[in-house]
Amino acid sequence: MLWYKSWRESRVRFLLSISVWTILCVSLMYRARTGFPPPERTDLPYSAWVWANIYGNMNTTVFIILVMILGLGGLRREGPVGTTSFTLSLPVTRNRLLGVRAAMGLLQVILLSFLPAMLIPTLSPLLARQNYPESQALQFGLLFMAWGAVAFGVGFLWSSLFAGEFTGTALCVISPLVYRIFISSSSALQRYPAFNYANFMSGLPYIQSPVKVLIDRPLPWATFLILAAVSTSLIALSARLTRQQDF
Amino acid sequence: MTESYVIETQDLTKRYRKFEAVRNLNLRVGAGRITGFLGRNGAGKSSTIKMLLGISRPSSGSGTLLGRSIDVAAQCCESRRHVAYVAEDKQAYGYMTVAEMIAFTRSFYPDWNVDMERRLLKQFDLPIHRKVRVLSKGMRTKLALLLALARRSRLLILDEPSEGLDPVSIEELLQALVGAAGEGTTVFFSSHQIAEVERVADHVCIIDRGRLVADTSLDQIRRDYRRITFGFSTDPPRVDFTGEGIGSVRADGRQVTVMATRNADAIIERGHRFGAASIDTNPVSLRELFLDLVKEESRDALV
Amino acid sequence: MAFTLNPSSGQPLYLQLMQQIRHAIETGVLQSGDILPGVRTLSQQLVVSPNTVVKAYSELEHEGLLELRHGSGAYISSRSAKKTRSDRFRRAQERVRGLVDKLRHDGLSEEEIQRLVEAELFYPASANRRS
Numbered sequence: 001m002l003w004y005k006s007w008r009e010s011r012v013r014f015l016l017s018i019s020v021w022t023i024l025c026v027s028l029m030y031r032a033r034t035g036f037p038p039p040e041r042t043d044l045p046y047s048a049w050v051w052a053n054i055y056g057n058m059n060t061t062v063f064i065i066l067v068m069i070l071g072l073g074g075l076r077r078e079g080p081v082g083t084t085s086f087t088l089s090l091p092v093t094r095n096r097l098l099g100v101r102a103a104m105g106l107l108q109v110i111l112l113s114f115l116p117a118m119l120i121p122t123l124s125p126l127l128a129r130q131n132y133p134e135s136q137a138l139q140f141g142l143l144f145m146a147w148g149a150v151a152f153g154v155g156f157l158w159s160s161l162f163a164g165e166f167t168g169t170a171l172c173v174i175s176p177l178v179y180r181i182f183i184s185s186s187s188a189l190q191r192y193p194a195f196n197y198a199n200f201m202s203g204l205p206y207i208q209s210p211v212k213v214l215i216d217r218p219l220p221w222a223t224f225l226i227l228a229a230v231s232t233s234l235i236a237l238s239a240r241l242t243r244q245q246d247f
Numbered sequence: 248m249t250e251s252y253v254i255e256t257q258d259l260t261k262r263y264r265k266f267e268a269v270r271n272l273n274l275r276v277g278a279g280r281i282t283g284f285l286g287r288n289g290a291g292k293s294s295t296i297k298m299l300l301g302i303s304r305p306s307s308g309s310g311t312l313l314g315r316s317i318d319v320a321a322q323c324c325e326s327r328r329h330v331a332y333v334a335e336d337k338q339a340y341g342y343m344t345v346a347e348m349i350a351f352t353r354s355f356y357p358d359w360n361v362d363m364e365r366r367l368l369k370q371f372d373l374p375i376h377r378k379v380r381v382l383s384k385g386m387r388t389k390l391a392l393l394l395a396l397a398r399r400s401r402l403l404i405l406d407e408p409s410e411g412l413d414p415v416s417i418e419e420l421l422q423a424l425v426g427a428a429g430e431g432t433t434v435f436f437s438s439h440q441i442a443e444v445e446r447v448a449d450h451v452c453i454i455d456r457g458r459l460v461a462d463t464s465l466d467q468i469r470r471d472y473r474r475i476t477f478g479f480s481t482d483p484p485r486v487d488f489t490g491e492g493i494g495s496v497r498a499d500g501r502q503v504t505v506m507a508t509r510n511a512d513a514i515i516e517r518g519h520r521f522g523a524a525s526i527d528t529n530p531v532s533l534r535e536l537f538l539d540l541v542k543e544e545s546r547d548a549l550v
Numbered sequence: 551m552a553f554t555l556n557p558s559s560g561q562p563l564y565l566q567l568m569q570q571i572r573h574a575i576e577t578g579v580l581q582s583g584d585i586l587p588g589v590r591t592l593s594q595q596l597v598v599s600p601n602t603v604v605k606a607y608s609e610l611e612h613e614g615l616l617e618l619r620h621g622s623g624a625y626i627s628s629r630s631a632k633k634t635r636s637d638r639f640r641r642a643q644e645r646v647r648g649l650v651d652k653l654r655h656d657g658l659s660e661e662e663i664q665r666l667v668e669a670e671l672f673y674p675a676s677a678n679r680r681s
Contacts, residue, residue, distance in 0.1 A: 001354040008342055081341065085334035086391075088302045090355050091327040093320050243320070246303035281599045422594045429590035429600040445557040449599045466562040473560075530560020 002092065006104040009073050014108045017066040021112060025119045028053045032128030046130040051202075051213040054116055055140050060201045061176055063144060064151045067112065068172040070105050071155020074098070075242060076163040084247045098239045102156060106231075109152050113145035114138070139215045140203055146227040147197045151176070153234030160238040160245075194223045251278045253402045253433050254299060256310035261294045261303070261457075268294040270457035271308065276435050276450075278401075281428050283444030284437035285537060286454035292437035293335055295454070296406050300332060313401060328356065331400040331432075335407050337391035341380030345373050345390060352394045364397035370419070384411055396423055403427050405436040409443060421447050445533040453540055460540045463508075468531060473511040477503045477518045478525035486521045488514070495539055506531065506539055551579075551586065555596060563598055564605035571606065575615060575626060576637065586616070586624040 028050065037044045053059075075097065078084045087097065117137035124132045155172055162168050180198065189195045193205040206217040254276035261269040269291040276282050286292050297303040299312050301323040313329055315322035339348045353359045368375065371389040379387065388411070395403060405424070409417045425447055428434050438444055444451055445465065453461035472494070479486070479501045486503055488496045492514065494506035507514050511528065518526055553570045555563045574580040586592065589607065593600040607624050610616040617627045653663050 001351045005340070005351065008340075082336035082338035083340055085297070085300075085302055085332075085336055086338060089300050089327060089330075089332040089334065091324055092355070093324050095320075244304070247297075280601055418597065421597050425593045425597060425599060426590065429593055442557075446597055447599055449601050465557075466564070469560055469562045532558040534558070 002097065002100040003104060006101045010070060010101075010104060010108065013066075013070055013072075014112075017070065017108075017112055018115065020062070020066065021115050022119065024054065024059060025116050026123070026127070029120065029123055029127035032124075032130060036128065036130070045212045046124070046128070046132060047136065048211070048213040050120060050124075050132060054120075056202045056204075056213075060144075060198045061180070063112070063148065063201070064176045064197055065173055067109050067148045067151045068155035068158075068176065069169060070108055070112075071152045071157075072159045072165075072168045072172065074101055074156075074159045075245075075247065076160060077165065077168075079163045079247065088247055094243050095239055098235075098242055102235045105152055105156065106149060109148045110145055113148050114141040116144075117141040133214070136214055139206075139219060140201075142219060142224070143201050143203055146224050147201050149231035150227050150234070151197070153231040153238075157234050157238045160241045194220065194227070251314075252276060252311075253278050253313055254310070254435060256295075256299075256308065258308035259295065259298060259305055259310050260307045261291070261298060262306040267457050269298070272454070272457070272459055274310075274452060274459060275462070276433070276452070278433045279431070280449035281424065281434040281436075281447055282450040282452060283448035284435060284452050284454065285439070285441065285444050285533075286437070287439055287541065290439075290454045291457040292439075292454060293406055294457075296404060296437060300327065300330070300404070329358065329401040331356075331395035331398050331403045333391050333395045333403075333405040333408055335410065337388045339379045339387065339390055339394070341378065344376050344378050345382075346375040348379060348390065348394065349375075349397075353397075356398055356400075358399045360397055360399050364393070367393045367397055367423075385413070385416060388412060388416070392420065392423060396427055399430060400432055403432050403434045403436075405434075407437055407439070409438065409440055417443070441534045441537055451533065453537060455541050461536065465533065467509075468533060468536060471507075471509040471511070472531040472536065473507045474529045474531050474535065475505045475507055475511060475514060475518065476525075476527040476529075477505070477521075477523040478527075479503065479522065480524045481522070486518070488517070494536075506536070553596060555598060555602075563602045564609070567596075567602060567606040568609055571610060572615065580626050582626050582628040584626045585622075586626070588623050 032046070032049060036046065036049050075084055075087065075094075078087055088094070090097075117134070117140065121132045121134040121137050124130050154175065155168075158168050158171050158175075162171065176197070180196070183189055183196045193199050199205065200223075203215050206215045206219060207213055208216045252275050254274060256272050256274045259269055259272040259274070260267065268289075272291070272295060274295065284292055284295070294303070298305050299310060299317055301317060301320065305318070310317045312323060313326040315326045317323050317326075340351075343351065349364065353364075371386075371393060373386060373390060373393065374382075379390065382390065388408075392408070395405070403424070408420055408424075412420060421443060424434050424436065448465055450464045451461065451468075452459060477486070481501070488503065488505050492508050492510040494508045496506075497504045505514055505518075515526055515528065551574070553567055555566050557563065559566070571580065571586070580586075586607075587595065589600050589603045593603045596603075607616055607618060611618050611624075614629050615627055617625045619625060650663060653666075654660075658666075
C-alpha cells in the first residue's frame with residue numbers, strides 16, 4: 001500500500017496543479033469565443049493564439065514550479081510530523097520507499113504534461129469554435145514531459161536535503177527563476193536550446209513557420225533521452241543520500 | 248535457558264559528532280522471554296533500538312536482528328517483517344483514518360492476526376473513522392499499540408511505551424505485553440520506569456551512558472543479589488572485598504556495604520573472618536541495583 | 551483466585567506464586583479437581599511474565615500438586631489432597647509429640663494423659679464455646 005500512501009501525500013499538490021492547468025486551458029478556449037481573433041490581428045491563426053497563451057509564455061515556468069513542488073515530500077518531511085520511525089520500520093527498503101514515490105510522481109508529471117493535449121483539441125471546437133490538431137498538442141506534451149521530469153527530479157533532490165515544508169517550496173519557486181537568469185547570462189549555454197527549459201518547452205527550436213507556430217521540425221529524441229537520464233540521475237542521487245541518512 | 252538470541256550486538260557504537268550515545272555495546276536478548284532495557288533519559292536506549300531496526304546507522308560495530316545483519320538493508324528489511332515495533336513517537340499518518348491506518352499496516356505483515364485486531368479495537372475503543380491527526384495522545388498510543396500487537400510477530404520492540412500514559416493505560420499496556428509474550432512473542436522494551444520492568448520482565452539489561460552495565464535475570468537479582476552491610480569496630484576497617492560475586496563495595500566510616508551478585512554466604516563468611524562486629528543482609532530491589540550501578544558510573548567519571 | 555506477587559521482595563516471583571498456591575491447597579481453598587487459570591490468563595491477570603506462571607506450574611507439577619493437561623489447564627491433583635493430608639498429619643504428629651512431652655514433664659502419668667485426651671474428645675469443653 002505504498003502507492004496509496006504516496007498518492008495520499010501528493011494528492012493535494014497534484015489536484016491543485018491539475019486545477020491550475022485546467023483553468024488556464026479552459027479559460028484560454030473560452031476567451032477565444034469573444035477575444036479571438038484579436039482586433040489588431042484578425043488573420044492570427046488559432047494555433048498561434050494557443051501557443052502564445054499556453055506554450056509560449058510564463059506558463060511554462062509555472063508548470064516547472066508546480067512539477068518541482070510535486071517532487072517534495074518523502075522521509076525528511078515525515079521528520080517533524082514524527083512518523084519517520086514508523087515508515088522506516090516497515091519491511092520495505094528505503095530504495096523501495098523512494099522508488100514508489102518517484103514513480104507516482106512521474107506518472108503525475110506525465111498526466112500534467114499531456115493535460116493540454118487532452119483538453120485543447122477536444123474542447124476547442126465546443127468552447128472556441130476552432131480546431132486544433134491533436135498531433136501538435138501531443139508533441140508539445142512530449143516537450144513538457146521531458147523537462148517536467150527533470151524539474152521533478154530537482155524537487156525530489158530538494159526533498160532529501162530539506163525537511164521544512166516552507167524551505168522546500170521556497171526553493172521550488174526560486175530555483176527555476178535563478179536557473180533562467182543563469183542560462184540567459186551564459187552565452188555558451190545559449191547555443192543548446194535544450195538547456196533553457198522555457199525555450200525548449202515552447203517548441204521554438206522545432207518551429208519553422210512563425211505564422212502558424214506549429215511544430216514542423218523533427219523532435220530531438222536524443223535530447224529526450226539525455227533529459228530522461230538527468231531526471232533519473234537526480235532521483236538516484238536523492239536515493240543514495242537517503243540511504244545514508246540517519247532518522 | 249535460551250540459546251538463540253533475537254538481538255545481538257558486537258561493539259555497537261553510535262557517535263553524533265563528538266558525543267558517543269552508544270559505546271561498544273554488546274547486547275544479547277534471548278528468545279521467549281520479556282527483556283526490559285532500562286536506563287536513564289539519554290542513556291542510549293532509543294539510539295540502540297533505532298540502529299537495530301535500520302532507522303539509523305551504526306558509527307561502528309555490528310549487530311543482528313533475528314539472526315540477520317542490521318547493516319545490510321535487504322537483510323534488515325527481511326527481519327523487520329517479523330518484528331513489531333512501537334516507536335517513541337507513537338505516531339501514525341495524520342491524514343489517514345484509524346481504519347485506513349490498520350489496512351495500510353496490515354498489508355505489510357503476513358503474520359497479522361485479525362481476531363486480535365478486532366479484540367483490541369473493542370478493548371481500546373478506537374473510533375475507526377476518525378482521522379489520526381484529531382486523535383488524543385492516549386488514543387494515538389493505543390493505535391500504535393494495536394498496530395504492533397494485532398500480529399503474531401516473533402519479536403516485539405517497544406521504545407518507552409508507557410511515556411505519557413495514565414496509570415490505567417499503563418496497566419492495559421503491561422497486560423498487552425504479557426499477553427503477547429504468552430503467545431510466544433519475545434518482548435524487548437525500553438523504559439526508565441523501574442517499577443514496570445520489575446513487574447513484567449524476566450530479564451533486564453541496564454544501559455548507562457551508552458554502555459551496558461548489567462545483564463541479568465530478575466529471578467537472579469531476587470535470589471542471589473544481596474546488600475550486605477558490615478559494621479567494624481576498627482576504623483578504617485582493614486578489609487579486602489574483591490573477587491567473585493562482588494558487584495560494588497562502598498565504605499562509609501566504620502561501615503562497609505557490599506553489593507553481592509552471588510555467593511552472599513561466602514562474602515558474609517569473609518566479613519566474619521575480617522572481624523565484622525555487625526552484619527546486616529538485605530535483598531536488592533531493581534531500583535537499588537539500578538541506582539547503585541548508575542551512581543558508580545558517575546563516580547568513575549569524576550575520578 | 552487472587553494471588554499477590556511482590557516484585558521488590560527478595561524472592562523470585564515464581565516461588566511466591568508457588569507458595570501461595572500451596573497455601574491455598576493446604577487450607578482447602580483450592581481442592582483436588584479445581585482448575586487454575588491458564589498461563590496466559592493468569593499472567594495477564596497478575597500482570598507478570600508468563601514464564602513466571604510456567605515455572606510455578608511446572609515445579610508444582612513436579613511436586614505432584616498440579617496436573618497440567620495440555621490444552622485444558624492446570625488441575626489441582628487428587629494426590630495433592632493426600633499429600634497435604636500427609637503434611638498435615640506430619641505436623642499434627644509433631645504437635646502431639648510436643649504436648650505429650652510437656653505433660654510428662656509436668657509430672658502426669660501416661661494413663662492420666664490418655665484419660666485427658668479421651669475426655670476432651672468425648673466431651674469437648676470447647677464445643678460450648680463454638681456453638
